[in-house]
Amino acid sequence: MGDDAGVTVEKKSPGVWQVGVDPVAARPRRRNAPRLPPDERRTQLLDAALRVVEGDGLAQLTMQAVAREAGVAKPVLYALYPTAPELVAALLHREHARGMAQMLRAMPEDLRGTDPDEEFVTAALAFLQAVAAVPGRWRLILMHADGAPADYRSLLAVAREDLTARYLELLRTGFAIRGGPEGADLELIGTAMVGFMEVLGRMVLTDPQRFPPERLESTVRSLLRTLPPARERG
Known part of the structure; x- marks a missing residue:
């Protein structure tokens, strides 16, 4: 009887029957995921x-x-x-965790035996390439004002403080290796450099065709030229 699904039989008059198709029953069923x-x-x-x-x-x-x-x-x-808030929270926390993991992977673990300037450039490009590769994730991290709940903004603030502290630790090691401007305030320099990288990341997000990571490499290097190593000082 499987072939008769959706078929209707209606008695119109004595001895007269009308065979038809029920349009609702005959409609193809939606396949479940x-x-x-x-x-x-x-x-x-x-x-x-x-x-x-x-x-x-x-x-x-x-x-x-x-x-x-x-x-x-x-x-x-x-x-x-x-609920929608539960979905949003799950998405935000997953992408935050993945984004922070990308940031930590981009940062060198040990600067000894390296060129700190090249390590910085490499880490900066790795970060910008991560932004370009998954723009949705980084829009939630770098441009999160459009509907993100307050607890998520607090989470981002704490993570930024942790990353800045990690960067300052590397900056102190880098200055010890390469030297730097006399009397330099490393906390101010480190905080400014983190902010600088965030600005470049937003540029990649807002206009990726105009500002691909490769184009921004020279800008990253120009920042380092404002911090001459000890051997360049007179």
Whole structure:
């Protein structure tokens, strides 16, 4: 009887029957998204949410938009993220963790036996290339004012302080190796350089065609020229 699904038979008059098709029953059923383990489904849904953010910004991140982007029915999304704020929080914290891991990987662990200036340039380019590769992630980190909750902004502030402290530690080691301006205030220099890199990252995000990471390398090197090593001082 499987071939008769959607077929209707209606008695019109004695001995006269009309055979027809029920348009609702005959409509092809929507295929459900394949079942995935919860961890894989979370990854799928958060990846879809990130794509929505890349295209429309965090303020436009709706449950409907994410379900559509992921190709799943909304109940599938609600089963793991019952509310939009929970989805947003999960996305923000995942991308923050991944972004901080990228930053730490870009920073050298030990400057001994190296050229500190080249290490800085290499780390700066690695950071800018990471921004260009996953712009949605870094928009949430570097340009997070469009709808990010207060607790996330606090998380970013703490992470920035930690990264700045790590950079200052490397800067002190670098100055000890290469020398630097007499009486230099390393805390001010380090904080300014972190801010400088954030500005370059935003340039990559807002106009990637005009400001690709490779173009900004000379700008990074020009910053270092404002901090002449000891051997260049008269």
